[in-house]
Amino acid sequence: MHQFLIVSDIHGDRKILEQIIQKWSGQVDGIFYNGDSELAANDPVFDGVSTVIGNMDDDPDFVDARATTIDGITFFQTHGHLYDATVPGQWANLSEMDEAANEAGAEVVLFGHTHLEGAEVYDHKLFINPGSIRLPKGPHADLGGTYAVLTADDQHFVVTFYNRQQEPVPSLTVKVNRPL
Numbered sequence: 001m002h003q004f005l006i007v008s009d010i011h012g013d014r015k016i017l018e019q020i021i022q023k024w025s026g027q028v029d030g031i032f033y034n035g036d037s038e039l040a041a042n043d044p045v046f047d048g049v050s051t052v053i054g055n056m057d058d059d060p061d062f063v064d065a066r067a068t069t070i071d072g073i074t075f076f077q078t079h080g081h082l083y084d085a086t087v088p089g090q091w092a093n094l095s096e097m098d099e100a101a102n103e104a105g106a107e108v109v110l111f112g113h114t115h116l117e118g119a120e121v122y123d124h125k126l127f128i129n130p131g132s133i134r135l136p137k138g139p140h141a142d143l144g145g146t147y148a149v150l151t152a153d154d155q156h157f158v159v160t161f162y163n164r165q166q167e168p169v170p171s172l173t174v175k176v177n178r179p180l
């Protein structure tokens with residue numbers, strides 16, 4: 001079993017990111033931060049963290065997107081604004097990220113930008129948006145912000161969402177069978 005921490009859209013709230021990473025450090029096989037930190041790419045909080053640039057980030061040392069393989073799972077990670085992820089009234093437009101993920105041979109796609117948490121299978125890939133831990137939008141915005149933990153074994157992916165108090169929100173859990 002492998003676990004991965006996924007956080008996005010802190011918009012300057014460095015402290016909450018530090019707290020979340022402190023909680024999960026050593027328990028997870030990978031840590032992903034999906035953009036809009038408004039921090040420098042070389043901020044120490046990102047040591048050991050896979051990052052990408054968001055539309056509110058101005059440090060050119062952040063990359064636009066990246067593919068990372070950990071424990072046999074290939075992730076395609078990007079913020080979303082460069083792939084037209086926003087669709088009014090819907091969770092997200094996945095089609096442009098899906099094309100890039102196909103080229104990368106990815107099984108899991110990680111994004112942010114919309115501030116709408118969720119996880120969904122599309123074109124044999126698991127798309128995960130952890131939501132914004134600082135400025136949540138949508139029907140679950142009253143949680144005050146979310147991040148996600150992906151648990152993977154050979155047969156399942158389970159995405160668990162957590163609130164700012166670092167408590168799981170079981171009603172949001174998404175469990176899917178592998179292969180997707």
Ligand SMILES: [Mn+2]
Pocket residue numbers: 009036054056113114115
């Ligand atoms: Mn944002």
